[in-house]
Amino acid sequence: MQIIDGKAISAAIKQEIAQEVEAILANGGKRPHLAAILVGHDGGSETYVANKVKACEECGFTSTLIRYEDDITEEQLLTKVQELNEDPDVDGFIVQLPLPKHIDEQKVTEAIDYRKDVDGFHPVNAGRLAIGLPCYLSATPNGILELLRRYNIETKGKKCVVLGRSNIVGKPVASLMMQKQYPGDATVTVCHSHTANIEDECRNADIIIAALGQPHFVKENMVKEGAVIIDVGTTRVPDATRKSGFRLCGDVDYDNVAPKCSYITPVPGGVGPMTIVSLMKNTLLAAKHEIY
Amino acid sequence: MQIIDGKAISAAIKQEIAQEVEAILANGGKRPHLAAILVGHDGGSETYVANKVKACEECGFTSTLIRYEDDITEEQLLTKVQELNEDPDVDGFIVQLPLPKHIDEQKVTEAIDYRKDVDGFHPVNAGRLAIGLPCYLSATPNGILELLRRYNIETKGKKCVVLGRSNIVGKPVASLMMQKQYPGDATVTVCHSHTANIEDECRNADIIIAALGQPHFVKENMVKEGAVIIDVGTTRVPDATRKSGFRLCGDVDYDNVAPKCSYITPVPGGVGPMTIVSLMKNTLLAAKHEIY
Numbered sequence: 001m002q003i004i005d006g007k008a009i010s011a012a013i014k015q016e017i018a019q020e021v022e023a024i025l026a027n028g029g030k031r032p033h034l035a036a037i038l039v040g041h042d043g044g045s046e047t048y049v050a051n052k053v054k055a056c057e058e059c060g061f062t063s064t065l066i067r068y069e070d071d072i073t074e075e076q077l078l079t080k081v082q083e084l085n086e087d088p089d090v091d092g093f094i095v096q097l098p099l100p101k102h103i104d105e106q107k108v109t110e111a112i113d114y115r116k117d118v119d120g121f122h123p124v125n126a127g128r129l130a131i132g133l134p135c136y137l138s139a140t141p142n143g144i145l146e147l148l149r150r151y152n153i154e155t156k157g158k159k160c161v162v163l164g165r166s167n168i169v170g171k172p173v174a175s176l177m178m179q180k181q182y183p184g185d186a187t188v189t190v191c192h193s194h195t196a197n198i199e200d201e202c203r204n205a206d207i208i209i210a211a212l213g214q215p216h217f218v219k220e221n222m223v224k225e226g227a228v229i230i231d232v233g234t235t236r237v238p239d240a241t242r243k244s245g246f247r248l249c250g251d252v253d254y255d256n257v258a259p260k261c262s263y264i265t266p267v268p269g270g271v272g273p274m275t276i277v278s279l280m281k282n283t284l285l286a287a288k289h290e291i292y
Numbered sequence: 293m294q295i296i297d298g299k300a301i302s303a304a305i306k307q308e309i310a311q312e313v314e315a316i317l318a319n320g321g322k323r324p325h326l327a328a329i330l331v332g333h334d335g336g337s338e339t340y341v342a343n344k345v346k347a348c349e350e351c352g353f354t355s356t357l358i359r360y361e362d363d364i365t366e367e368q369l370l371t372k373v374q375e376l377n378e379d380p381d382v383d384g385f386i387v388q389l390p391l392p393k394h395i396d397e398q399k400v401t402e403a404i405d406y407r408k409d410v411d412g413f414h415p416v417n418a419g420r421l422a423i424g425l426p427c428y429l430s431a432t433p434n435g436i437l438e439l440l441r442r443y444n445i446e447t448k449g450k451k452c453v454v455l456g457r458s459n460i461v462g463k464p465v466a467s468l469m470m471q472k473q474y475p476g477d478a479t480v481t482v483c484h485s486h487t488a489n490i491e492d493e494c495r496n497a498d499i500i501i502a503a504l505g506q507p508h509f510v511k512e513n514m515v516k517e518g519a520v521i522i523d524v525g526t527t528r529v530p531d532a533t534r535k536s537g538f539r540l541c542g543d544v545d546y547d548n549v550a551p552k553c554s555y556i557t558p559v560p561g562g563v564g565p566m567t568i569v570s571l572m573k574n575t576l577l578a579a580k581h582e583i584y
Contacts, residue, residue, distance in 0.1 A: 106425070127419025130467070131459050133398070157486040165470050167423050175422070175467075178457050178482050187488065189481040190470050194449040196479065 001258055002151070004230075004265045006143075009150050010273035014058045017280055021060035024287070032287035033062040034118065034279070035084055035093035039077070039103070040070040044236070045096045048276075052094075055276045061283060064090070074103045078111050085113040092118030092136075092286035094279070115292035118282035121168070129172055132179050134291050136282045141173035143274025144209060144230050148183040153207075153228055153263060160186035161205035163198070163218070163251065169211040169232055177209075198222075210251035220256040229257060229264040232271050248272075293550055294443070296522075296557045298435075301442050302565035306350045309572055313352035316579070324579035325354040326410065326571070327376055327385035331369070331395070332362040336528070337388045340568075344386075347568045353575060356382070366395045370403050377405040384410030384428075384578040386571070407584035410574035413460065421464055424471050426583050428574045433465035435566025436501060436522050440475040443555060445499075445520055448477040453497035455510070455543065457484045461503040461524055469501075490514075502543035512548040521549060521556040524563050540564075 025031060034056055038049045049065065056063035066080065077095070084093045093116055099105050109117075114124035120138040128135035137145075148155060160177045164170035170190060177186045186207065191198050202208055202222040210218050211232035223229065233251030250267030258264050265271055285291055317323060326348055330341045341357065348355035358372065369387070376385045385408055391397050401409075406416035412430040420427035429437075440447060452469045456462035462482060469478045478499065483490050494500055494514040502510050503524035515521065525543030542559030550556050557563055577583055 123419030123423060123425070124415045125419065126422050127415030127417065130418050130422045130463060131415060133415070157488045159488070165472075171422055171467065171470070175463065178463070178484070180457075185484075185486045187481065187483055187486070187493065189479065191479055192470070192477075194477045194479070196449045196451070201479065 001261050002263050003258075004147050004151055004263050004270055006147060006265060006270040006273045009147065010277040013146070013277045014055060014280065017059040017277075017284055020284065025060075030089075030287065031060065031062050032283050033064070033089055033091050034283045035064040035066060035087075035090045037066045037068070037077070037080060037084075037093070037095045039068045039072055039096070039099055042098065045098070049096050051276055052279060055280055056283075059280050059284075061280070070100050072100075072103075074107070077103060077108060081108060081111045085111075085116060090116065092116045092283045094119045116286060118279055118286055120172075120282065126167070126172070130175050132181075136285065136291065137176070137278065138168055138172045139275045139278035139282070140169045140211075140232060140271065141176050142278040142281070143271055144173055144232070145176055145183045146274055146278070147230065147265065147271070148228075151263060153183070155183040155207065156185040158186045158206035159204055160188045160207040160209065161201050162188060162190045162209045162211065163192075163202075164211035164213070164232075165190050165192045166211065170209075173209055173211070177207075208252075212251050214251055215249040216251070216253040218252040218257060220253065220260060223257050223260050225260050226262045227260065229261050230271060231265050231267050233267060234272060293553050294555050295550075296439050296443055296555050296562055298439060298557060298562040298565045301439065302569040305438070305569045306347060306572065309351040309569075309576055312576065317352075322381075322579065323352065323354050324575050325356070325381055325383050326575045327356040327358060327379075327382045329358045329360070329369070329372060329376075329385065329387045331360045331364055331388070331391055334390065337390070341388050343568055344571060347572055348575075351572050351576075353572070362392050364392075364395075366399070369395060369400060373400060373403045377403075377408060382408065384408045384575045386411045408578060410571055410578055412464075412574065418459070418464065422467050424473075428577065428583065429468070429570065430460055430464045431567045431570035431574070432461045432503075432524060432563065433468050434570040434573070435563055436465055436524070437468055437475045438566055438570070439522065439557065439563070440520075445475070445555060447475040447499065450478045450498035451496055452478040452480045452499040452501065453493050454480060454482045454501045454503065455484075455490070455494075456503035456505070456524075457482050458503065465501055465503070469499075500544075504543050506543055507541040508543070508545040510544040510549060512545065512552060515549050515552050517552055518554045519552065521553050522563060523557050523559050525559060526564060 114122040120136040125135045162174045178188045207228040209230045215235045231250040231252040235249045236246040237249040239247040406414040412428040417427045454466045470480045499520040501522045507527045523542040523544040527541045528538040529541040531539040
């Protein structure tokens with residue numbers, strides 16, 4: 001059994017990106033610039049955005065954090081999005097989700113110029129991903145593919161079970177895993193709350209990508225000997241022994257499942273760090289105008 | 293075993309559309325207008341476009357057929373696309389594929405204003421389909437869903453195996469069948485040329501959607517008792533007894549498979565007629581500006 005070390009790989013990729021930025025600057029180019037809009041003070045969002053800003057520093061990017069209180073109107077937010085769309089110095093930007101209930105998230109997502117949509121949430125990027133065209137790949141799915149790639153894990157003809165059908169993980173990663181490429185060419189099954197025999201589906205899988213958000217959902221008896229397990233879950237579970245008061249809990253019962261696997265991602269330190277690195281990669285692509 | 297009569301359903305829907313057009317006209321509205329660009333003289337394309345023009349007549353739509361010879365340049369074609377984008381009388385239009393090799397199909401598809409892209413091939417429509425937002429659904433997948441709907445076939449929690457991963461059938465129909473809706477909520481597996489045990493996958497399926505383009509690929513021993521079979525195949529097989537010199541052959545060995553099924557679509561007369569009707573429905577939606 002081999003633990004997939006997302007932390008080490010993400011560190012290596014950030015270094016690769018930083019070197020490329022050095023080369024761009026040495027050639028008289030502009031430093032890549034990622035902007036992030038954060039509305040309100042959601043604990044998870046604060047952490048994510050802080051990590052993104054830190055990753056920008058590590059990669060040698062300029063980063064701009066734009067903060068608003070919860071009471072910002074949708075119109076004000078859309079005005080800011082438009083401003084960033086038109087700002088030639090900003091290569092890419094994100095609006096951290098979730099947004100307060102009075103703001104239409106989909107409307108905001110679609111207001112972002114798809115050429116600066118480094119989160120890959122705009123329909124143009126989601127559509128190009130589904131069709132198999134170059135695009136800003138959604139960060140978590142892209143991070144998962146990068147892990148498979150760096151560990152040379154075979155995917156062609158393998159049975160891949162995706163648990164969860166969200167727009168940001170389950171559906172796009174299923175789409176990518178079935179494309180004619182590596183990683184890809186897998187036989188993909190998407191399971192969800194209405195799946196009749198989810199245990200059987202998992203037991204037949206060579207690769208399980210768990211993105212349900214249900215702590216320890218995948219048990220030892222649901223995993224076949226030698227399977228590859230990618231755990232996308234990051235549920236915050238109260239933990240009085242931690243300074244933060246919580247710990248992150250994956251969708252996989254790691255301690256019992258790991259011994260049966262050929263490869264497995266831990267939580268934390270698996271998919272999580274890769275997600276932010278994917279965002280950095282998209283920002284670099286945006287700065288280089290490689291896709292649009 | 294019940295034969296799903298796509299011909300009868302498509303006729304009924306065309307009548308429903310014609311009645312709605314009558315009502316629009318009675319209220320002083322404009323007659324829906326579909327335009328089609330046909331390049332060259334491919335036999336299949338000629339037939340499809342002729343059938344689309346005929347369907348427009350049955351629905352009470354205005355139709356415009358724009359023909360070009362094989363030697364039209366990409367630039368000339370793109371100019372025409374732009375013209376149709378800007379023509380306020382044209383509600384929707386299609387460019388019949390395939391195009392001659394010297395023309396970039398993807399470029400032409402993306403040049404179509406997504407608000408007039410009644411084929412649903414533009415990345416915006418493909419992306420909105422994947423995300424689960426209102427859009428012009430790709431015609432064949434939408435036709436398949438309509439058949440399931442009209443026959444009240446249960447899909448929630450059912451195992452649905454899609455054979456084939458094309459951008460116009462396999463991938464979008466898989467996406468739709470896993471959405472939180474009816475028809476949908478199925479556990480979807482997409483199989484293709486690299487799938488290891490395609491027979492086993494099929495044998496476990498409650499619903500098989502065959503879109504491989506391989507005549508009689510699905511045999512009796514691959515189908516479980518009581519399965520629902522949707523056959524998207526329309527391969528032209530030489531047949532000297534026909535005036536046309538060929539007959540359409542589905543992906544399913546119909547004669548041997550049908551007795552085991554609860555429902556099955558014949559070829560021809562199953563999915564085929566529904567595809568054109570979906571295009572008519574999208575054109576009506578475009579004329580009513582219901583989506584964009």
